Amino acid sequence: MLTDAACRNASCPDDKARARFADAGGLYLEVAASGSKRWFVKYRFGGKEKRLALGNYPLVSLKEAREGRDKARKARGEGEDPVQARRVAKVVSKAAGAQTFEAVARECFETKKGGWSPKYAARWIERLEKDLFPHIGALPMGNITAPLLLDALRRVEKRGAIETAHTLRQTAGQVFRYGVQTGRCERDPAPDLHGALQPVKVKHMAAVLEPTSAGELMRAIDSYAGQPVTRAALLLSALLFQRPGNIRAMEWAEVDLERALWTIPAAKMKRTLHGKENGRPHLVPLAPQAVAVLKELQPLTGHGRYVFPSLLTGENCMSENTVRAALRRLGYGNGEMTPHGFRAMARTLIIERLPGVSPDVIEAQLAHGKSGPLGMAYDRAEFMEQRRQMMALWADYLDQLKAGAKVIDFRAA
Template sequence: MAAVLDPKAAGALMRAIDGYQGQPLTRAALLLSALLFQRPGNIRAMEWAWIDFEAAMMTIPAASMKRTIEGKINGRPHFVPLAPQAIEVLKEIHALTGHGRYVFPSARTGERPMSDATVGAALRRLGYTSDEMTAHGFRAMARTLLIERLPGIQADVIEAQLAHGKSGPLGAAYDRADYMEQRRQLMSIWANYLVQIKNGAEIIQFKQAGVAA
């Protein structure tokens, strides 16, 4: 699952997405893939019922997460705080698809979400081969740059936002509302960073430092 991991290359990717000339919904899916760094299946199958504009939160039901059957049935939902940039993208496309179930409905029928190949095809259209960047690569891009380039972000907070499972007796409790304030800060810091590198801001590598949980 190839990914862009260098800040300058990531900035170039964000500029390419910003100038995408294809369908508006596909461009929005690319932007939200970068801003939210959730699994591609959760991006393309995103439902308007999951979005709370007032609370600036997306809540993905447990049944829609990559989990065991037990986790899907009895697990807690996954919370994704929405930075202002993500809210802006969602509000822009609400006028297009807000009347239906899916944020990104299929072009053929609104009864299904967009194809799992759409974001990948858009990346190819932007000139990125499958060996350079993939839909899943936005997750690796976020995790790498957050850890290596931004100060004061605790790895556990990033892992919670990625919805990575945690072994041990705590198990699924890891992805509850723990670290929620830090996760809100994380998503805002990340969205602002994407804007900065898109605009060609100077990239400074910080020493890794943990934010208190």
């Protein structure tokens, strides 16, 4: 029988590759020429001699090795092959690990991320890693009830991140639905929490929505004494009412001044990954006033890639804060007007003040997608004439407001 001292002092003779030191009941310590020591138990099953590895010494002590030997003898006595029993136990353990919320969520992520934009995919998994995995990640999917999920979401809610809590409920729902589909749980508890979280207070981007105020804004922009490139960005934000990110990232290669057309590649649009890769470009007709702004700007930035290059490096596009800072310089804080507010201003004033403009054409020019099989029809070429007419009307209307002219109210009495 072995002792702890004998195990510590056991060594392999120089003339052998390994040496065995027997204990009892088939247990022995095998010492290799390299000095490593491993426990094995030898047994017979089905008329054949087999051996079961029990781990390395001293990580597995003599006492623990004897316990492993006894478990193997018990399994053999019950008609099981100890080696096969261990393999089954490993499979069961692995399968149990794959049932946890974190394991299923990561599997779901790997399955779906190919259809998501990199930015959305990164946000999706980061939210889970930060707010749900620490609290329910280790729990089996089938054990997570609506109250358990709500408790995790309440932690997010308590720090004031109400919208994030709602988003996480939806994200958790995606994971549970995937778990149902793959047999890891029987139902999704997320719908049970509908109405359980504090409501999200929707805060719309501040915008100028009245004709008189819009005229004051256009006069302020006209008199802007800062960088001429920034002034041009303010003007085109009003004239074209595209998303601020698209305005900033406008490239000269996308602009055709002769055809008075700005073509925004699909990859730059706010769309799904499939839409970015396979969708049509977004077409923005340029009113004469917009063409004039770009022609004035061409000598300043036309030698580079971007219409609005960074004022610091010139290699990247303009910072997202440049237009916002310019508005503040003109006296418009975030509570009065924002870069995104030019879109709301255009949509509101066009639909309320300009006659004969279809809401569908406005939505198309705003690049607001529509669900259903006809959604992409908004960006088809047959809308171009209506768009051109609308953009010209809008530019002329802004000029009238800037001049302080009395504007007819076309709204129904």
